[in-house]
Amino acid sequence: MKEYRRITRGRRAGQVASPWRKGVRPECIHEYGIAELLNVVYDYYDLRPIIDENAVRKAYNEIAGELVSKLTQSVSFKDGVLTLKFDTATLRQEVFYRRTSLMEKINAKLPEPIVKEINVY
Numbered sequence: 001m002k003e004y005r006r007i008t009r010g011r012r013a014g015q016v017a018s019p020w021r022k023g024v025r026p027e028c029i030h031e032y033g034i035a036e037l038l039n040v041v042y043d044y045y046d047l048r049p050i051i052d053e054n055a056v057r058k059a060y061n062e063i064a065g066e067l068v069s070k071l072t073q074s075v076s077f078k079d080g081v082l083t084l085k086f087d088t089a090t091l092r093q094e095v096f097y098r099r100t101s102l103m104e105k106i107n108a109k110l111p112e113p114i115v116k117e118i119n120v121y
Contacts, residue, residue, distance in 0.1 A: 052114055053077040059109040060084075063102065068095075080116035082106070096120045 032040075042048050056077040061069045073085040082103070086092040095102065099118040107113035 049078070055110055056082060056106060056115060059106045060102075062109065063105045077115070080114060081119060082115050082117070083119045083121065085121045092120055 042051060053076070057075050060072075060075055060082070064072070068091065071086060071088065071091055073087055074083075075085075076083045084095060086095065099120060103115050103118050106115050
C-alpha cells in the first residue's frame with residue numbers, strides 16, 4: 001500500500017496529500033451530477049420560483065413571437081398562474097381566446113408542466 005505524506009503547514013495542516021484521504025468513510029463519499037447538485041441548491045435557497053418564472057417567460061417569448069412579445073406590457077408567473085397584460089384590446093381578446101392552446105405549448109417547452117392557468121388583462 002502506498003504511503004501518503006501529511007501536510008504540516010498552512011490551512012490544510014494535518015490532512016493527507018492525496019485525493020483519497022485516509023480515514024474517510026466510504027459512505028461519506030458521494031458522486032452527484034451537476035443537475036442534481038443544482039436542484040439541491042435551488043431547493044435549499046428557495047430559488048425554484050425565480051427559475052420557473054424565467055423559464056416560463058422565455059418559453060412565452062419564443063412561442064408568442066417577436067411582435068406579440070413587444071406588445072405584451074408585462075409577463076409574470078407565480079404559483080402556476082401566468083399573468084399577461086396588454087395595451088391593445090384586440091390583442092388581449094385574441095390571446096384570451098387562445099389561452100388554452102398557449103398554455104399547452106408553453107408546458108410542452110418546459111421540462112415539466114407548471115403553468116396551470118393563464119390570466120389576461
